Amino acid sequence: MVSVCATCNGLQKHLRALDGGLQETDSASLRLVNTTLPSLRHSTNRGCRACALLLQGTLLHHERFAGIKEDGIKIKAESFDSSNPTSARNAQAHLSVEVRWKAHDGGCCEGDELEHEESYPDLKLEFFxxxxxxxxxxxIGRGRQMSENTLRDSGLSIARRMxxxxxxxxxxxxxxxxxxxPKRVLDVLDDDSNGIRLHEAKFDQQEQRYEFGEYLTLSHCWGSGRGIPKTTRKTLESFKKSISWSSLPSTFQEAVVLTRSLGFRWLWIDSLCIVQDDDSDKLGESFNTDDIYGNSFLTIAATSAVDSSKGLFPPKSQPFKIQVTDSKGSLHKIYVREQPSHYSFKAPFDEGAHMNDWELPFNSTAEANLQTPLLKRAWAYTERLLSPRVLHFTQSEMILECKEGYQCECGRIDDPIFDARTTDSVKQDFARVIAESSNREEMDNGNGNGNGNGNDRRIDSVASQLAATSLSGASQDLVxxxxxxxxxxxxxxxxxTERDLTYDADRLVALAAIARSLSPTMKSGYIAGQWTFSTLNLLWHPKEGAQCRRPRFAPEQNVPSWSWASxxxxxxxxxxxxxxxxxxxASFPAERGRKSVWSPISGVDLEITAALATEVNFRLEASNEYSLSKNNVSVEFRPDVSPLRGADTLQPGETLICVLVSMTFRSSLIGLVLKQSKNNAQVYRRVGRFECYECQRDGTDTEPDDAESLFEHWFPEVEDMTQLDDGPQRTFIVV
Structure with missing residues (x-):
């Protein structure tokens, strides 16, 4: 009787199944190996061909765990049940090998027990x-092939299928x-097969629209901008005749070829379709980003290119080939490659987590940013959300992101059987709320209620109170x-705000198209990044410990201190x-007695009316550590700009205004901190937000009091908290 290796069961499914190895929690996968790298070496030295294959395939990627002690490297392997409908549909018959060496705190695994099974492996390989x-x-069965060149038949076939x-x-x-x-678009099917030209779309004055046509858009990193051809007032007329092929960087050239190969004539590229030295044209087209990208059939994204010289299609790593013999001595080829990690599209938490429980930003790790530099750019984020479909080209595969999900070449990005991590769903959620609003509006029109004059189509001119965000006469589903x-x-x-912008002046401009898309749903005024119906959205705060500054905006932009964009x-x-x-x-005087205000890049004064507002003293506890104090009771305070400088400079002992806004489900008090203007005693600037979990009596070592104790210490005159609405209130003008 031939003995079977206890470490790997010979990588034979039937042997592991007889041994009770089928996972009870996942009927689609079969655990075959659960060991360490030294154990794998030991079994290899004893003559196990299967363990030798696993060891060789793992060591081919040794640069990933160089310097790690081998007894801290854990190996797990599982195959998939080919009778499972999902597995069969996606043709996933490979052997999945997980290699782990890091603990959650960044250290190495120690001991014999496999730790941190719930986290995504440090290295995930597939043998096929x-x-x-x-x-x-x-x-080990057949694997799913990845296209080596997108412009060849196999690559185009995969793109068309998705x-x-x-x-x-x-x-x-x-x-x-x-x-x-759009207003301008590139004609990529010009008579000269290698040439392109700039086409200005015909505008129908009666219909107030440009000519019909299907087109593609390009999303790319500019990098330094050097070497990128740009349409200017000087080159506009010549570009309408022809744009030299040799003047186009690699990304542009490959985008043109892909557009032609997919059967389209028109392509929109920002640097060529916007007159770059015409501020009016740039601002106008920026505000139309929702139309430009929203009406595009497909956005081509150079997701792994740091600039346009790197090309649309990055070179892909080819799988390693390992020769193995069967029991009769016949040779076979086994391929080994790193399973696509899906980079910034996947998060380090499990599928099914609610948005409120997500760790934000979604995935901004150094590795994700390195592999997908385009996704680190703020403008590209806007383009991604607004496009119906985005075809991402990454170093491992093509990924199609659309309004309802993802597809990829490896077939695993949205399949929890192969990758249980949550996929970024903001694009899908964004599309969902817009669709729901559109469907509701169509129903209203069908019922004769869509003339735009009813109460449900008007905007509250004054922001609603915190716990009552409903519009007058609005239905609960609308709320x-x-x-x-x-x-x-x-x-x-x-x-x-996690993403990078080259110019501060673009901070609100780049979001205007997203706000315009949401406007029918919000049914609210919009001023400098703030929806006027929401008081709660004023309680923004920078990430703890961030080194913040006030941006430099264009002269025509006035971004007030109450806006997050400041x-x-x-x-x-x-x-x-x-x-x-x-x-x-909170209310905006600019909205009183008129329709909702639309001011996407400039702000106005805000009035805050509060029952719990009081003078407090600012204190500097240590370097970049601050508190607010009154009646010998203090709370921790984190200003918006730290360290304090410029207009945000505060002096120890300076009097500030603390406005309590709400009590949260975290049993904390949240408020705004205002600084009086030196030039006008009626005007204030926001200098920060604070959240009080506990308050400390000054000069004592006693245990801190809970947050609710702050009421009696700072507002002893308030005897009945249930009567706040009927008591005295103070109003502050915040600029």
Missing amino acids: TDQDDQSPFSA ISDCLSSHFRCRQVKPTTL HTREDALQIWSYIITEF IEGSPIFFDNATAMDLACT
Whole structure:
């Protein structure tokens, strides 16, 4: 009787199944190996061919764990049940090998027990055969081939299949009406097969639209901008005749060829379709980003290129080939490659986590930013959200992101069987709330209620109180949709402010098109990044410990201190939930007696009316550590700009205004901190937000009091918290 290796069961499915190895929690996978690298070496030295294959395939990627002690490297291998419908549909018959050496805290695993099984492995490999070869190991089957060159037939076929699946399966992704061309677009089917020219679309004055046409858009990193051809007032007329092929960087050339290969005539590229030295044209086209990218059939994304000289299609690492013999001595080829990690599209937390529980920003690790530099750019983030479909070209594969999900060449990005991590769904959630609003509007029109004059189509001129965000006469489903949209908006701002912008002046310009897309859902005024119906959205705060600054805006832009856009250098977070409204409201005088204000890049004064507002003393506890104190009771304070400088400079002992806004479900108090203007005693600037979990009596070593104790210490005159709305209130003008 032939003995079977206890370490790997010979990589034979039937032997492991008889041994009870089928995972009870996952009927689609079969655990075959659960060991360490030294154990794998030991089994190899004893003559196990299967362990030798696993060892060789793992060591081919040794640069990934160089310097790690081998007894701290854990190996797990599993195959997939070919009878499972999902596995069969996706042709996933490879052997998946997980290699782990890091603990959650960044250290190495120690001991014999396998630790941190719930985290994504540090290295994930797949062992497979090609379509024509057989494997001597039943756990290793055929793998899914990846295109080596997108412009060859196999690559184009994969791209077309993913697009076709999107159009046939996804209702939100279908264009329900003909699209119009942007103001300018590139004609890539010019008579000269290698030439292109700039086409100015014909404008129909009566219909107030440009001519119809389907087109593609390009999303790319400019890098330094050197070497990128640009349309200027000087080159505009000549570009309408011809643009030299040799003047185009590699990314542009490959985008043109791909556009032609997919059967399209028109392509939009920002540097060529916007007159770059015409501020009016640049601003106008920036505000139309929702139309430009939203009406595009497909956005081509140079996701792994740091600039346009690197090309659209990065070179892909080819799998290693290992020769193995079966029991009869026949040779077979086994391929080994690193499984695509899906980079910035996947997060380090499990599938099914609610957006409120996500760790934000979604995935901004150094590795993700290195592999997908385009996704680190703020403008590209806007383009990605607005496009119906984005075809990402990465160093490992093509990924199609659309309004209803993802597809990729390896077939695993949206399949929890192969990768249980959560996929970034903001694009899908963004599309969902817009679709729900559009469907509701169509229903209203069908019922004769869509003339735009009813109460449900008007905007509150004064921001609603915290716990009552509903519009007068609005239905509950409308309230729910708007609250849902506000949550998604907050998430978008956090992600957007994590990304890089070359020019501060673009900070609000780049978001204007997203705001315009959400406007029918919000049914609210919009001023300098703030929806006027929401007081809670004023409770933004930079990420803790960030080194922030005030951006430099264009002269025509006035971004007030109450806007999140007035801070640069950190992701911005929001408090959108409250357990109790502390009788604080916010309103915009500019909206009184008129329709909702649309001021996307400039701000106006804000009025805050509060029942719990008081003077406090600012204190410097240590370097970049601050507190607020009154009646010998202090709370920790984190200003918007730290360290303090410029207009945000505060002196120890300086009097500030603390406005309590809400009590949260975290049993904390949240408020705004205002500084009085030196030139006008009626005007204030925001200098920070604070969240109080506990308050400390000055000069004592006693245990801190809980947050609610702050009421009696700072507001002893308030005897009944339930009567705040009927008591005295103070109003502050915040600029």
